[in-house]
Amino acid sequence: MVLTMRHVRTAVVVLAVAAVLSTSGCLLPPPARTPAPQPPTSGTPVQPPTQSPQPSGEPQIDVVPVEPDEPITTADETDADTGELYAGEAGRTRDGFLPDAAFDMxxxxxxxxxxxAPGIALPTSDAGDELFAGEPHTADANLxxxxxxxxxxxTExxxxxxxxxxxxxxxxxIVLTAAHCVWDDDTRDYYDRITFSPGYEDGEAPFGTWEAEDxxxxxxxxxxxxRWLDGADDDGWMGFDFGLIRFAPQGGQTLEDAAGGQGVSFTAETNGVVIAGYPxxxxxxxxxxxxxxxxxxxxGAGGDANYGADCVMGDGASGSGxxxxxDPDSGAGTITAVYSNGGESGAYGPPLGVTAWNGLQALDR
Structure with missing residues (x-):
């Protein structure tokens, strides 16, 4: 399977079928941090808390748990690489790869x-149109x-x-992104240092720049x-190409205090999507x-357990929700997948389910 390069050099952009690394000068040493916790090995959902967790600030998370032993409905295998996916369906690829199991949360x-409601709230676009360019970045702006x-x-x-x-x-x-934006293929370890600038535009970080701590x-x-890096096969990694990062607070303030927080659906359902990021x-x-x-x-694009969308944004858009x-007025919605990779044929992203939920519970402490 041929993939586009999955992220962008900021010093010199090098486009190739595989990522080629080169020296970019001296970087500040990475901050010390504890090892990332491992997710549960079982596919059984972690039992949700009996009360909704309380994030910093006014809003309260509304969770809708089901019993962990409630069966998950899956669709039959498809004969082709791809097939239309409608709200409520959980698919299976022709090669038998299953996505992250849907979880009613x-x-x-x-x-x-x-x-x-079915459909999308913004004009259909597959070319990476600008979104909110030049608009004021205020705390109550569109999410x-x-x-x-x-x-x-x-890296070094x-x-x-x-x-x-x-x-x-x-x-x-907590920030949701792609796994390959957290894990470095070359070192087979986490990146040395990761920073995040919500609302970034033309060199400005209106809500600050935050340091990853886990x-x-x-x-x-x-x-x-x-397996893919070792040349054994190239199947399956895209179906779980999602990751989570916890950032250190600044001056007693959290990321949510500064920028708000988007919703997340772990149900594998979709009513169309808007993919927003920085290609x-x-x-x-x-x-x-x-x-x-x-x-x-x-x-099931490419044999992996992914959604596919008409979207040509490419490198740098990896990790986009x-x-x-x-809701176009408030920007409120629910993230159902993240951008894994793509090219001229479109964009691919793994749906979020019980594994993503368990990872959030492990990291969000």
């Missing part, structure tokens, strides 16, 4: 109300404008960019990605927020 955004930000990933030799979104959480410090990626991603290849420069929007998604049920 929804975290509401910190402000605004998602619109639970897409305040919660989506640019991630800077550093290089710097890259990805995208991420602040999500509503108990700690108020990280999480799924075991399923690490196992499948290791940096070809005509883009990773300096302004851009988006794609698609009302009908494909499933796929926001469903978007």
């Amino acid at each position: 929804v975290l509401e955004p910190t402000r605004g109300t998602p619109v639970l 897409l404008l305040t919660t989506v930000g640019r991630l800077m990933l550093e 030799e290089s710097e890259y960019t990805c995208s991420g979104t602040v999500i509503n959480s108990a700690s108020g410090l 990280l999480w990626v799924p075991d399923q991603y690490l196992e499948a990605n290791t 940096g290849n070809d005509d883009f420069d990773a300096e302004v927020l851009r988006y794609c929007a698609d009302d009908v998604l494909n499933y 796929w926001v469903s049920n978007l």
Whole structure:
């Protein structure tokens, strides 16, 4: 399987089928941090708390748990690589790869109300159109404008960019992104240093730049990605290419205090998506927020357990949230997947389910 390069050099953009690293000068040493906790090994959901966790600030997370032993409905295998995916269906690829198991849990955004209706709220776009360019970055602005930000990933030799979104959480410090924006393929370890600037635009960070203090990626991603790196096969890693980062508070303030938090759905349902992030290849420069929007998604693209959308943003857009049920006025919605990779044929993103939920519980403390 041929993939595009999954993130962008900020010093010199190098586009190739595989990522080629080069020296980018002296970087500040990374901050000390504790090892990331490992997710539960069982596919059984972690029992949700009996009361909704309380994030910093006014809003309360509304959770809708079900009993862990309640069966999850899956669709039959498809004969083709892709097939239309409608709300409520959980698909299976032709090669038998299953996605992260759907889990009946929804975290509401910190402000605004998602619109639970089929379709998308913004004009259909597959070309990475600018979103909110030049609009004021105030604390009560559209949630897409305040919660989506640019991630800077550093090693001893290089710097890259990805995208991420602040999500509503108990700690108020969690950003959702792609696993490959957290885990460095070359060192087979976490990136040395990761910073996040929500609302980033043209060199400005209106809500500050935040330092990562703990990280999480799924075991399923690490196992499948290791097989791919070792040349054994290239199957399965995209189906779990999501990760979580906890950032250190600043002056007693959390990320949610500063920027708000987007909602998350772990139900594998979608009513169309808006994909918002910071692409940096070809005509883009990773300096302004851009988006794609698609009302009908494909499933099982490339044999992996992914959603597929008509979206050409590419490098740097990795980690962008796929926001469903978007209210265009408030920006409130629910992230149902994240941008893993893509190219001229479209964008691919793994749906979020019980593994993502368990990872959030492990990291959000």
